[in-house]
Amino acid sequence: MEIIKGELRRLQSGLGADDGRQRPFLVRVRFIAEDPARVIANARAALACVVQRMGDWPAFGRWSELLPAEFMQRCAPEPEPDPSFDAQAWLQTWQAMTPEQKSAFNQEPWTLSDWLHYFDPTEDGMGDDRSWWWWEAGSDEPGNGWIEVATTGWPFGSGSLSWLIKASGGRDLDFRS
Numbered sequence: 001m002e003i004i005k006g007e008l009r010r011l012q013s014g015l016g017a018d019d020g021r022q023r024p025f026l027v028r029v030r031f032i033a034e035d036p037a038r039v040i041a042n043a044r045a046a047l048a049c050v051v052q053r054m055g056d057w058p059a060f061g062r063w064s065e066l067l068p069a070e071f072m073q074r075c076a077p078e079p080e081p082d083p084s085f086d087a088q089a090w091l092q093t094w095q096a097m098t099p100e101q102k103s104a105f106n107q108e109p110w111t112l113s114d115w116l117h118y119f120d121p122t123e124d125g126m127g128d129d130r131s132w133w134w135w136e137a138g139s140d141e142p143g144n145g146w147i148e149v150a151t152t153g154w155p156f157g158s159g160s161l162s163w164l165i166k167a168s169g170g171r172d173l174d175f176r177s
Helices: 002-013 017-021 036-051 060-066 069-074 087-096 099-106 112-117 159-167
Strands: 025-032 132-141 144-151 171-176
Touching: 002 017, 002 036, 002 132, 025 159, 036 069, 036 132, 036 144, 036 159, 060 112, 069 159, 112 159, 144 159, 159 171
Parallel strands: none
Antiparallel strands: 025 144, 025 171, 132 144
16 A cells, blocks of 8 residues: 555655655656646546545446546447457457557557556456556656656556556657666
8 A cells, every 4th residue: 555655645746755765667658749748737637536546446437527537538438238248258369469469459549447447456456466656757858758657577567557648648659668
């Protein structure tokens, strides 16, 4: 829970004195946007909304009231429930994909439920097994911004981070360790 508290503090206030003493493995994601500061603000708002509710995870139906409208509008519509969906078969198909196929698949907009799954701390989600946490963000030249995350190593599960940045208005992402 200490990791989550630190992440929430960095989301809300930026780096603190204690952060300088830590030596996490950091990955910087560069992106392009007309207004990088707005992308960063949008990403901070969406992620902070999720992180501050890790201890008391809301029902799915409440998220549309909690998350920023701009983020919600960029998410793909939720599909109709399909009782014939075979999760095991889907996983086998995913595992058989080449890295290029997986990358192309990840370019599509995510549904809100898919994105939230990576933060959901309940038995149904992967929130207890996250592989990245917000560290710092900024803009170093007009039209270019970056978000830095602490990770469990390289490579790491970056799909939810990529979608956060894209749904916040960033494009042309470039990951650097």
